[in-house]
Amino acid sequence: MNLHGIHLEGLRKRYGEGDTAVDALKGVDMEVSPGEVVGLIGPSGSGKSTLLKCLGAVIEPTGGRMRLGSEIIYDDRWHIRDLRALRRDQIGFVFQAPYLIPFLNVIDNVALLPMLAGRKNTAARDRAMELLEALDVAHRANAWPSQLSGGEQQRVAIARALVSHPPVILADEPTAPLDSERAMGVIRILNQMAEQYETAVIVVTHDEKIIPTFKRIYHIRDGRTHEEQGEGRLIA
Amino acid sequence: MISLAGRDIQHSWGKFVFTGIGLGLLIGVTLSMAGIYRGMVDDAKALLDNSGADMWVVQQSTLGPYAEPSSLKDDLYRSILTVPGVERAANVTYLTMQVRHGDRDVRAMVAGIVPDGIGSPGWPMTLIAGRQITRSHYEAVADAASGFKIGDQIKIRRNRYTVVGLTRRMVSSNGDPMIFIPLKDAQEAQFLKDNDEIIRQRQRTASNPALNPPGMPAVLQAVIDSQSTSPYVNAVLVRIKPGSRPDEIADTIRRWRRLQVYTRPQMEGILVGKLIATSARQIAMFLVILAVVSAAIVAFIIYTLTLGKIREIAVLKLIGTRNRTIAGMILQQAIGLGLIGFAVGRIAAGFWAPVFPKYVLLIPGDSVRGFFAVVIICSLASILAIRAALKVDPAEAIGG
Incomplete structure (x- = not known):
């Protein structure tokens, strides 16, 4: 069970220096508890992607603090030496497009990360199958990504994000390419998975149709976040 | 551990196999070039082996009889026979020329041998058909590579000869088939005027x-x-008695008969080191160029394949895949492509080698060296693609 959640305090990110410097994040505060799905919304250029990259340990913030549970991972500098391992073990990613590996079948796409981490192939595939069953795509386990529908691909991508039991999942516009029905299906799954695996899920989105599903929403504008209560209206 | 490279090749096998076939044909050409060089060396050694001589007595200050013209009086062999340790000595002439058969010419090395000396140095050792020369004039024994058959009439200069026997692998250092005729006829062909x-x-x-x-x-x-009259021959071939020391006998002939003598290793050195040295350098140059072209092709293909997977590589890096895993995938694909190419190339070279007009000798050692060269070239060729892959920013997987 994950009891981490993610906590940001005054997170800042500046691109460039001197007169050309741009402050993309000007002090972001955010807290997402285990099992919670929050929305991160804002107009283009508001800093959503920059925040996601900082959360994903892909770029280094300029200042502030970031905690994973009680563990400080950033406090004006990285406190974790191996950011790659942090991404592999602690953070799951779901992208706008599924970006499945085209030359691996569905089950191996999901099981890839633990297999590369040295876990036995059979154990990794068992875990992948468990997730595929939970996401209702187990029947496509041996199919190639190109043979799946958009919704199926996104569910496989979610399974891949969950395979290492990460305490945090970062979803970058996961419903953008999907119609309303499939988009709601993905959000429903993210909520189920968050609840089932005690995972903190941050969903970056522009998608008006899924915004009402969040119980809490972070609006980001000009590099700052504002929290508000959402409707939490998840249609069954 | 899952093999990403293996899975990619398995998934896109058509692309890899067809690319590998293209590369393989190039590797086949490279192996054939090496085979041509080996064939030349083997031809040179075959010429020496088939002469049945332990040493070659030639005109002073020449590298004769194969590399340079050499002219000796044809009675010198008698004095050589008196040298202690010499078992047999026989005159011989060699002349590379066009031999006419019907309406076609065949380039051949015509060897003049003493007709009554069956088994003496210079004679064709084994026949695959027909018989040895038994008459003093106008009979010939030809190598099968000449295309002549028993009973064929061939024309050498002004005279016609009947082919009475056939040999195999009796060729000059250039790979031209040998034709044996009686010494007197050969002297006439070589020295007499029209x-x-x-x-x-x-x-x-x-x-x-x-x-x-x-x-x-x-x-x-x-x-x-x-x-x-033409009392000249190109060389005297000498066979020594068992247990004799060739260097000592050669020294004796040099000192007392005032002639140039080459032992077997020396003659091999002349043929391989001088006669085919330029051809060998030419072939070496081709091999280097082909290796560079192969490397460039592999590098280009692997680089293009890698660029086509940039997004997947970014995702792999973002989700925590090690750089060495990604580099390993690209390296393995390059080597996989090379292995497909090597297999195709080796098979292709084996198929087309017999069609070459000259002897192409594909030896296992060259194949092994070629295999390792392909692996090394492919490894080096993948560096460019690996660099490109390692430069990919995992942030590229995230929009914005």
């Missing part, structure tokens, strides 16, 4: 008062007679 030239020479001799003194017709006749 009828018109003989008449002109007689006229010149007769008009020279020093050679045709008034009132002494016998002098002119003696001079003309001496001009009409």
Whole structure:
């Protein structure tokens, strides 16, 4: 069970220096508890992607603090030496497009990360199958990504994000390419998975149709976040 | 551990196999070039082996008889036979020329051998058909590579010869088939002039008062007679007695007979080190160019394949895949492509080698060296693609 959640305090990110410097994040505060799905919304250029990259340990913030549970991972500098391992073990990613590996079948796409981490192939595939069953795509386990529908691909991508039991999942516009029905299906799954695996899920989105599903929403504008209560209206 | 490279090749096998076939044909050409060089060396060794000689006596200050012209009096072999340790000595002439058969020419090395000396140095050792030369004139034994058959009439200079026997792998250092004819015929073919030239020479001799003194017709006749014979051969082939030391015998002949003598290792050195050295360098140059072209092709293909997977690589890096895993995937694909190419190339070279007009010898050692060269070239060629992959920013997987 994950009891981490993610906590940001005054997170800042500046691109460039001197007169050309741009402050993309000007002090972001955010807290997402285990099992919670929050929305991160804002107009283009508001800093959503920059925040996601900082959360994903892909770029280094300029200042502030970031905690994973009680563990400080950033406090004006990285406190974790191996950011790659942090991404592999602690953070799951779901992208706008599924970006499945085209030359691996569905089950191996999901099981890839633990297999590369040295876990036995059979154990990794068992875990992948468990997730595929939970996401209702187990029947496509041996199919190639190109043979799946958009919704199926996104569910496989979610399974891949969950395979290492990460305490945090970062979803970058996961419903953008999907119609309303499939988009709601993905959000429903993210909520189920968050609840089932005690995972903190941050969903970056522009998608008006899924915004009402969040119980809490972070609006980001000009590099700052504002929290508000959402409707939490998840249609069954 | 899952093999990403293996899975990619398995998934896109058509692309890899067809690319590998293209590369393989290039590797096949490279292996064939090496085979051509090996064939040349083997031809040179075959020439020495088939001569049945332990040493070659030639004109002083020459590298004869194969690399340079050499001319010796044909009675010298008698004095060589008296040297202690010499078992047999036989005159021989060699002349590379066009031999006419019907309406076609065959380039061949014509060897003049002593007709009554079956088994002596210079003779064709084994026949695959027919018999050895038994008559003093106008019989020939030809290598099967010449395309002649038993009973064929061939024309060498002014005379016609009947092919009475066939040999195999009796070739010159250039790979030309050998044709054995009686020594006297060969001397005539090599040293005697045509009828018109003989008449002109007689006229010149007769008009020279020093050679045709008034009132002494016998002098002119003696001079003309001496001009009409050809008492020269190119070399004397020597076989030594078992247990004799070739270097000592060679020293004796050099010192007391004032002739140049080459032992077997020395003659091999001349043939391989001098006669085919330029060809070898030419082939080496081709091999280097082909290796560079192969490397460039592999590098280009792997680089293009990698660029086509940039997004997947970014995702792999973002989700925590090690750089070495990604580099390993690209390296393995490059090597996989090379292995497909090598297999295709080796098979292709084996198929087309017999079609070459000259002997192409594909030896396992060259294949092993070629295999490792392909692996090394492919590894080096993947560096560019690996660099490109390692430069990919995992942030590229995230929009914005």
